[in-house]
Amino acid sequence: MTARPGLLVVGNGMAAERFLDELVFVGGAERYEITVVGEEPTGAYNRIMLARVVGGAGPDEITTKPAGWYAVNGIRLVTRRWVQRLDLARGEAVIGDGETVGFDRCVLATGSSAWMPPVAGIRTAEGVRQAGVHLLRTMEDGLALRRETDPAGGRRRISVVGGGLLGLELARTFVDQGHRVTVLHVGDTLMQTQLDRLGGTVLRDAVAAMGIEVVFGQTEAVLARDRLEALRLDDGRVVPTDTAVFATGTRPRIETAAASGIEVARGILVDDRLTTSAPTVSAIGECAEHDGVTYGLVAPCFEQAGVLAAILGGSDPEARYRGSKVCAKLKVAGVDVASMGPIEAVEDTDEVVQVIEERRGVYRKLIIRDGRLLGAVVVGDGESTARLVQLFDSGERMPPNPVDVLCSPPAFARVGGPGSAELCNCNRVSEATVEEAIGAGSDTVEKLRASTRAGTGCGSCVSRLVEALERHGALSVV
Ligand SMILES: Cc1cc2nc3c(=O)[nH]c(=O)nc-3n(C[C@H](O)[C@H](O)[C@H](O)COP(=O)(O)OP(=O)(O)OC[C@H]3O[C@@H](n4cnc5c(N)ncnc54)[C@H](O)[C@@H]3O)c2cc1C
Structure with missing residues (x-):
């Protein structure tokens, strides 16, 4: 019997996990001798759910691939x-202690690391x-935070530096635990890459109503004697702090x-086949830079993983990755937020429609070009978001009165046809696929997750899975 080619996957995060899933599905585990080398101590887990670990969940609760999964599929997993x-010349990877792993093909899925700004006093x-x-x-970060902020240890003053998605999610976790929470945000709008000023204001009001204090300003120094005591802003304000979490962005791990002589810029440069400058090496996920773009959300990572598995697994050798249309549809600290395309008009002729319901804390902004949706910002309205994502993705024409898209039930029934709206943004699963799966016997959220993958990314669509099950009168919806 001829030896199978060796396939080495470097990194065992969310992109690697999806790649392996897809590869196994198309028979890649028989085609290759697969080795996965990951820096972390366990099998893959859902990184998006780390705030749950901070909130007290056990690591097992967010693990997506226990060690047994690799063994069952004949994949060698090397952890830590x-x-x-x-x-590249020898086809070998040099790992930790000088040991090597041979490969014929290698997939780099090294993700990103959290970025800490150069704040005075942050290091001893x-x-x-x-x-x-x-x-x-x-996971290690999550467990360390959990140990320090366990509510059993008393109420703490926690400062979260960074009012983006991750920072606000964490702030919500801490406030729910009874801590006193301040979000320090540079600039004057929360989530300023995804939201315009008005959207950021509506979100700030919603966050303030949860008991989270928001302070705008640049964090300049960590004030500490034996340990952290306060954070100082560049205008001199001091925020007394027992625990500080920096949620200030990420950098691709390149x-x-x-070190291997592969071309990098912000990320690892890849072509439409997701191949790097080294013909035997591919890159996927947050570490990859395609067409000048690196991504920081999971949906593009999953798309890349699917394309590469189709190419390497042989199910579609001609598959190509053409970039992702990013629609961030998220639940931020319990508030539905969506952002797609530009958040401001780009050309003078772009039409802008804004609808704000101050009392309900709902804001929608549509940017329309030539009768089609170019961009949108939505805060506090999960329902019309699915229709907007559909219009954005398909490039279909808007109704003559664009506000009709925001009505519930929609006054514009033609959007994409029945059931075509996207229910799970991370995995790109439509309402119709979910309905079909329920019809075929998936009568619990867990079964729907397994049969459609909906709800296995950021989890913000799980309530909609429950609604769909209830609509069908499914007996067990847990
Ligand atoms: C708390 C949190 C909340 C998030 N929330 C959302 C959300 O709501 N929606 C959303 O779309 N996205 C969210 N994200 C982002 C999402 O988690 C990432 O997009 C996704 O994890 C990227 O997958 P990846 O495999 O590219 O990188 P990662 O998941 O980071 O995995 C990379 C892995 O490679 C390992 N590694 C790196 N270099 C090496 C090496 N040389 N050798 C061995 N191992 C190595 C790393 O240790 C890591 O385990 C969130 C992220 C965090 C941290």
């Missing part, structure tokens, strides 16, 4: 090891992070690629 570099004289200062990217 870091691939330093690839020796010995160069270690000041006690009480945290990041949140890995160090392994760079």
Whole structure:
């Protein structure tokens, strides 16, 4: 019997996990001798759910691939090891302690790391992070935060630096635990890359109503003696703080690629086949840069994983990745937020429609060009978002009165046809697919997750899965 080619996957995060799933599905586990080397101690988990670990959930509750899954599928899993570099000429990866793993093909899925801004005093004289200062990217980070902020240890003053998606999600977790929470945000609009000023204001009001204080300003210094005592802003204001979490963005992890002589810019450069400058090496997920773009949401990572698995698994060798149309449809601290395309008019002729319901805390903004949806911002309205995503994705014409799209039930019934609206944005699952799965016997959320993948990303659509099950009178919806 001839030996199968060796396929090495570097990194075992969400992109790698999806790639392996898809590869196994198309028979890739028989085609290749697969080895996965991951720096973290366990099998893959849903990183998006880390705030739950901070809130007290056990690591098992967010694990998506226990060690047994790899064994059952004949995949060798190497944990707690870091691939330093690839020796492309020899087809070998150098891992942690000088050990090597041979490969014929390699997939880099090294993700991103959390970025910490250069704030004075953030490190001790010995160069270690000041006690009480945290990041949140890995399970280890989540468990460390949990230990420090366990409500059993009393009420803490927690500052979250960064009012983006992750920062607000964490702030909500901490406030629910009874802590006193301040979000420090540079600039004057929360989530300013996804929301315009008005949308940011509506979100800030919703967040304030939860008991989260929002302070706008640049964090300039960590004030500490033995441990963190306060954060200082650049205008001199001081925020007393027992625990600080920096949720200030991410940077693609390109160090392994760079050390291997593979071309990098912000991310690892890939073509439409997701191949890097080294013909035997591919890259997917947040570490990859395609057509000048790196992504920070999971949906594009999943799309790339699917394309690469089709190519390497042989189910569609001609598959190509053409970039992702990013629609961020998220639940931020319990508030529905969606953002797609530009958030302001780009050309003078672009039409802008804004609808604000102050008392309900609902805001929608549509940017329309030549009768089609170019961009949208939605805060506090989960229902019309699905229709907007559909219009944005398909490029279908808007109704003559664009506000009709925002009505419930929709006054514009033609959008994409019945059931075509996207229910799960992370996995691109339509309402119709979910309905079909229920009809075929998926009568619980867990079964729907398994049969359609809806709800396995950020989880914000799970309530809609429950609604769909209830509509069908499914007996068990848990
Ligand atoms: C708390 C949190 C909340 C989030 N919420 C959302 C959300 O609501 N919606 C959304 O779309 N996205 C969200 N994201 C982003 C989402 O998690 C990422 O888009 C996704 O995890 C990217 O997958 P990836 O595999 O590219 O990278 P990762 O999941 O980061 O995995 C990369 C893995 O590679 C390992 N690695 C790196 N280099 C090496 C090496 N040289 N050798 C071995 N192993 C290595 C890393 O340790 C890591 O385990 C969130 C992220 C966080 C942290």
